[in-house]
Amino acid sequence: xxxxxxxxxxxxxxxxxxxxxxxxxxxxxxxxxxxxxxxxxxxxxxxxxxxxxxxxxxxxxxxxxxxxxxxxxxxxxxxxxxxxxxxxxxxxxxxxxxxxxxxxxxxxxxxxxxxxxxxxxxxxxxxxxxxxxxxxxxxxxxxxxxxxxxxxxxxxx
Ligand code: X6L
Ligand code: MG
Ligand code: MG
Numbered sequence: 001x002x003x004x005x006x007x008x009x010x011x012x013x014x015x016x017x018x019x020x021x022x023x024x025x026x027x028x029x030x031x032x033x034x035x036x037x038x039x040x041x042x043x044x045x046x047x048x049x050x051x052x053x054x055x056x057x058x059x060x061x062x063x064x065x066x067x068x069x070x071x072x073x074x075x076x077x078x079x080x081x082x083x084x085x086x087x088x089x090x091x092x093x094x095x096x097x098x099x100x101x102x103x104x105x106x107x108x109x110x111x112x113x114x115x116x117x118x119x120x121x122x123x124x125x126x127x128x129x130x131x132x133x134x135x136x137x138x139x140x141x142x143x144x145x146x147x148x149x150x151x152x153x154x155x156x157x
Contacts, residue, residue, distance in 0.1 A: 004069055005069075006068055007068055007069075007106060007107040008065060008067055009065070009066050009067075009068055009103065009104075009105060009106045010063060010065055010104040010105045010133060010136075011066060011079070011101055011103060011104060012061065012062075012101070012133070013061065013063070014059045014060065014100045014128065016050065016057045016097065017096050017098045020060040021045055021060060023098055024060055024062050026086065026099075027086065030082040031078075031079075031082065034078050034082075036069040036070040036074075037066050037067075037068045037070060037075070037078065038066060038068070039065070039066050040066060041064065041136040042062065042063075042065075043063045043064070043133070043135040043136050045060045045061070046060070046061055046062070046128070046131055046132060047059070051094075051128065052093075052094030059128060061132055062132050063133040063137075065137065072103065072106050072116060072118060075103060075106070076103060083099055083101060086098055086099045088100075102129075103118055104123055104129065105119050105120070105123075105142065119143075124154075125154065127155060130150050130154055131155070133147050133151070134148045
């Protein structure tokens with residue numbers, strides 16, 4: 001049993017296959033059921049136009065806050081296991097997916113490892129990440145800027 005103080009982390013969720021809202025709800029349940037992870041806030045679901053590969057269905061996106069005693073790598077492994085259990089198949093790059101869960105922020109930590117870059121490298125550019133995050137953490141600072149201000153800036157673009 002770990003005695004480390006929990007770390008507040010933020011996760012982005014999205015999907016564009018099947019019952020999108022149910023998939024995001026199920027993923028959040030899986031996260032909250034993970035030992036060492038407690039979901040403390042969840043955003044509304046927003047429908048967003050696809051980025052990257054624009055020739056695919058619209059996404060639903062959301063963000064959650066968690067308190068976690070898992071180390072970043074263990075959190076990532078838990079997330080990948082949830083994606084796999086929910087039937088995610090990785091076909092083409094940036095292609096359609098039943099569920100995607102990304103670590104946006106892990107406390108104040110910056111991590112640059114294989115498959116694990118935190119803060120998420122494109123966090124400040126993507127409306128589908130910033131808008132849900134701004135709902136649950138408007139005053140959080142990323143790179144010295146408030147998330148609410150970053151969200152307003154991408155919304156105005
Ligand atoms: C130029 C080149 C501009 C690439 C943007 C952006 C690529 C985002 C990949 C990009 C570029 C991504 C989601 C999505 C994806 C999602 C919405 C990605 C990875 N995931 N679109 N596209 N929501 N709305 O969760 O984020 S694929
Ligand atoms: Mg993603
Ligand atoms: Mg991902």
